[in-house]
Amino acid sequence: MALLTITDLHVSVGAKQVLQGIDLQVDAGEVVAVMGPNGSGKSTLVSTIMGRPTYTVDQGSIAIEDQDIAAWSTDRRARRGLALISQSQPEIPGVRVDELITSMYRFRDLDTGKVTERIVAEANDLALDQSLLNRWVNVDLSGGERKKLETLLVSAVPQALVIGDEIDSGLDIDALRDVARRLRRLNDEQGTALLLITHYPRLLREIRADRVVVLVRGKMVAEGGMDLAVELEKTGYQRFGVEAAEYGTLG
Numbered sequence: 326m327a328l329l330t331i332t333d334l335h336v337s338v339g340a341k342q343v344l345q346g347i348d349l350q351v352d353a354g355e356v357v358a359v360m361g362p363n364g365s366g367k368s369t370l371v372s373t374i375m376g377r378p379t380y381t382v383d384q385g386s387i388a389i390e391d392q393d394i395a396a397w398s399t400d401r402r403a404r405r406g407l408a409l410i411s412q413s414q415p416e417i418p419g420v421r422v423d424e425l426i427t428s429m430y431r432f433r434d435l436d437t438g439k440v441t442e443r444i445v446a447e448a449n450d451l452a453l454d455q456s457l458l459n460r461w462v463n464v465d466l467s468g469g470e471r472k473k474l475e476t477l478l479v480s481a482v483p484q485a486l487v488i489g490d491e492i493d494s495g496l497d498i499d500a501l502r503d504v505a506r507r508l509r510r511l512n513d514e515q516g517t518a519l520l521l522i523t524h525y526p527r528l529l530r531e532i533r534a535d536r537v538v539v540l541v542r543g544k545m546v547a548e549g550g551m552d553l554a555v556e557l558e559k560t561g562y563q564r565f566g567v568e569a570a571e572y573g574t575l576g
C-alpha cells in the first residue's frame with residue numbers, strides 16, 4: 326500500500342526551479358534509495374517532503390496515504406510520523422538530549438514513564454556514549470556522534486517514514502554498520518518505510534534497499550534494484566548525459 330505518493334512535483338527555491346516534475350511512490354515498509362549527481366535536487370526533494378518553508382511547491386502534490394500534506398506545517402508532518410536525518414545537524418545549546426526526547430514523547434502523546442530506560446537502551450544499541458544523553462544537543466559532538474544521535478532521536482518515537490539525507494557521509498565503517506542496523510530494525514520491527522539519499526551502495530547493502538531511483542537535473546531518470554546502485558558506482562552518471570566535471574553545477 327502506498328504510504329508516500331509524490332505526483333508531478335515542481336519545486337523552486339528563490340528564483341531557481343529545482344524539481345521539474347517528480348513522480349515517486351514509497352510503500353508502507355519499503356526501503357527506497359535516491360541517488361543522483363551533486364546538485365540534482367535530492368536534498369530539495371526531502372526538504373520539500375518535510376515542509377521546509379523556503380521550498381515553494383509550484384505544481385503537483387505530496388500525499389501520505391490519501392491525505393495531501395503539501396500545505397501542512399513541518400510539526401504536523403512530524404506528528405504524522407515523518408522524520409528527517411538531515412545532512413548537517415544543528416547544535417542546540419541549552420537543550421539536553423534527554424529533555425528533548427521527553428518533549429518528543431509529550432508532543433506525540435506517548436507515555437514518558439520509561440523514557441530514560443528507553444534512550445539508554447537506544448544509545449547502547451548504537452554504541453553511543455551514554456554521557457551524551459545529558460549534554461546539550463549536538464554541542465561539541467563529532468560528526469559521527471551527531472549522525473548517531475540523530476538516528477537515536479528518530480528511533481526513539483514511532484515513525485511511518487524516516488528520511489536519511491546522506492547519513493553515510495562522515496561515518497566510520499563500524500558506525501555506518503551501527504546506524505544501518507538500527508534503521509533496518511526500525512523497518513523490520515515497526516514497518517517504518519525508509520527513503521535514503523546516498524552517493525554509494527555501501528549503506529544500501531547494509532540496509533538492504535528494495536529499490537533505487539535516480540534523480541538528475543530535477544527529474545527521475547531511472548529506477549532499478551541494488552544492481553543499479555552498483556552499476557552507477559562503476560560508471561557514474563555519464564549515461565544520463567552528465568559529465569564528471571559538470572557535477573555540482575547542474576540546474
Ligand SMILES: Nc1ncnc2c1ncn2[C@@H]1O[C@H](COP(=O)(O)OP(=O)(O)OP(=O)(O)O)[C@@H](O)[C@H]1O
Nearest residue numbers: 338339341343362363364365366367368369575576
Ligand atoms: N536556498 C537556495 N537558494 C538557491 N539555490 C539553491 C538553494 N537550495 C538549493 N539550491 C540549488 O538547488 C540545486 C539542488 O540542490 P540540492 O541541495 O537539492 O542538490 P543535491 O542533489 O542534494 O546535491 P548534493 O548531492 O550535492 O547534496 C543546486 O543547484 C543548489 O545550488
